[in-house]
Amino acid sequence: MHRILALTTLLLPAHAFAAPMRSPAEIVAQAPDTAWRSVAPEHLLIMKLADGKRIVIELAPDFAPIHVANIIRLTRSNQWDGGAITRVQDNYVVQWRVHDEAAPLPEGFVAHPPAEYERPLDGLTYVRLPYPDPYAEQSGIASGWLVGREGARIWPTQCYGVVGVGRDMPPDTGDGRELYVVNGEAPRQLDRNLAVVGRVLAGMEYLGALPRGTGALGFYTDERQNVPIVSIKLAADLPSAQRPVMQVMRIESQSFRDYLAARAARQDPFFIKPAHGVALCNVPVPAREK
Amino acid sequence: MHRILALTTLLLPAHAFAAPMRSPAEIVAQAPDTAWRSVAPEHLLIMKLADGKRIVIELAPDFAPIHVANIIRLTRSNQWDGGAITRVQDNYVVQWRVHDEAAPLPEGFVAHPPAEYERPLDGLTYVRLPYPDPYAEQSGIASGWLVGREGARIWPTQCYGVVGVGRDMPPDTGDGRELYVVNGEAPRQLDRNLAVVGRVLAGMEYLGALPRGTGALGFYTDERQNVPIVSIKLAADLPSAQRPVMQVMRIESQSFRDYLAARAARQDPFFIKPAHGVALCNVPVPAREK
Numbered sequence: 001m002h003r004i005l006a007l008t009t010l011l012l013p014a015h016a017f018a019a020p021m022r023s024p025a026e027i028v029a030q031a032p033d034t035a036w037r038s039v040a041p042e043h044l045l046i047m048k049l050a051d052g053k054r055i056v057i058e059l060a061p062d063f064a065p066i067h068v069a070n071i072i073r074l075t076r077s078n079q080w081d082g083g084a085i086t087r088v089q090d091n092y093v094v095q096w097r098v099h100d101e102a103a104p105l106p107e108g109f110v111a112h113p114p115a116e117y118e119r120p121l122d123g124l125t126y127v128r129l130p131y132p133d134p135y136a137e138q139s140g141i142a143s144g145w146l147v148g149r150e151g152a153r154i155w156p157t158q159c160y161g162v163v164g165v166g167r168d169m170p171p172d173t174g175d176g177r178e179l180y181v182v183n184g185e186a187p188r189q190l191d192r193n194l195a196v197v198g199r200v201l202a203g204m205e206y207l208g209a210l211p212r213g214t215g216a217l218g219f220y221t222d223e224r225q226n227v228p229i230v231s232i233k234l235a236a237d238l239p240s241a242q243r244p245v246m247q248v249m250r251i252e253s254q255s256f257r258d259y260l261a262a263r264a265a266r267q268d269p270f271f272i273k274p275a276h277g278v279a280l281c282n283v284p285v286p287a288r289e290k
Numbered sequence: 291m292h293r294i295l296a297l298t299t300l301l302l303p304a305h306a307f308a309a310p311m312r313s314p315a316e317i318v319a320q321a322p323d324t325a326w327r328s329v330a331p332e333h334l335l336i337m338k339l340a341d342g343k344r345i346v347i348e349l350a351p352d353f354a355p356i357h358v359a360n361i362i363r364l365t366r367s368n369q370w371d372g373g374a375i376t377r378v379q380d381n382y383v384v385q386w387r388v389h390d391e392a393a394p395l396p397e398g399f400v401a402h403p404p405a406e407y408e409r410p411l412d413g414l415t416y417v418r419l420p421y422p423d424p425y426a427e428q429s430g431i432a433s434g435w436l437v438g439r440e441g442a443r444i445w446p447t448q449c450y451g452v453v454g455v456g457r458d459m460p461p462d463t464g465d466g467r468e469l470y471v472v473n474g475e476a477p478r479q480l481d482r483n484l485a486v487v488g489r490v491l492a493g494m495e496y497l498g499a500l501p502r503g504t505g506a507l508g509f510y511t512d513e514r515q516n517v518p519i520v521s522i523k524l525a526a527d528l529p530s531a532q533r534p535v536m537q538v539m540r541i542e543s544q545s546f547r548d549y550l551a552a553r554a555a556r557q558d559p560f561f562i563k564p565a566h567g568v569a570l571c572n573v574p575v576p577a578r579e580k
Binding site for chain 2: 088090091115117131132133134135136159160161169170171183184185186187188189191192193204205208209210211212263266269270271272273274275277278279280281282
């Protein structure tokens, strides 16, 4: 009988024993406080649109430090205030710009940053995603960011909610005064072609629902269609009562391991046939506002 | 000198010679009429929202014939007219329902359809996508639809703009009176768990831009937030002057081969580093209105 049991065990897929029965959302909701890290307010942008709509963006200084420093300088010199969202292309990107592209550049601004498109893995915590990736030798999560990997090099990937720097033709790499966020199926053909500077942690539902532009590339055809940006501020510069406390799940936590396993093989009751695999951009690192 | 040239040739990647230099959009715009097939008006739904917003959906009778027949019956008995979009979850789905879920079912309606989630490849034209897929042994395009494949079985995949049938818990499979469309990163964990009945060929920009619901799962919390459906009609039932002529690119055409190659390895001038791979849901089969 033991023998038969052992044989049955071999025939059953591993997840029948080990995998969580909770949904990813349940795992996230039940994660203990120790599974979360708070984002430094020096790396959080608070974007305000009309009607109190607020978008919170975590910056990515580990990946594009010079571009991120430029964006912080623009923020501290109030150059986003009165800016505008000028482009919304369905299933691609939402793009915005500073108030006045002819305004003097802030002190220390790097007019022609290098192409900060990839970096060595060195020094970052890394969790490999054990599924094939059509865009990279390997993919995973490095210090909380979804990345592609080739040898010892990694790059942040262009997933839903990821913020990047608009640029003209190469070798121009953009200076940070035009930013975009991905609003559809991950355009990962952009990986290593544009600098990733952050990701939306809250408020993506406002950017996702903006009217699509009818001009070429989704630009609005009339300035009156532009969506005004009331302001973009660094959380560190706000009075502490107004600072959101944003937390991102620690990738080294058991909750994150459970979340990854559940995303890749849904065992919760709605699912008949778990996939046993998942695309990188379909495992966004969970975030919450405390 | 010839020798040096030959050596240089060996060192250059193959795509430097063979691959198209045009962007995917240019390839689509320049495709000859012979590269397109017209969709039968019996398989086209025309959904009208307020303010003249029109969405055109191609049905998928090759994949879910019983569900599709149900939807056509609901359409011909005008049960969508006065229906509503009741759920918009950011980066997941937009969902709508018939006007009155207590209304008598139309003649021939199958109250409990079988789970039409996959089928044999038999009889369908198939183009393999030669890149790894995290959700399937293999993926490709079958008779114009993006599919996963395992052995001789295929299934339509849950990509941006794909329309499926809402259901309750298994084994309930839904009858077609609640439909959804994917509005974000492909939730391919739903592959083979929900019936795919179509895809949006035009007007996705309206569904994509709907305000997100603030209730659980993105449901609107107040009926007044629901987005009214003026009507859904079958193109075949409209006067011919009002019938849109929708065309989908033939997957056996040279234009489609060029499009696939260009999507997988962008050679147009904006790109510095082509990926040499692409995710299935990132090669939507081109469609146009004639």
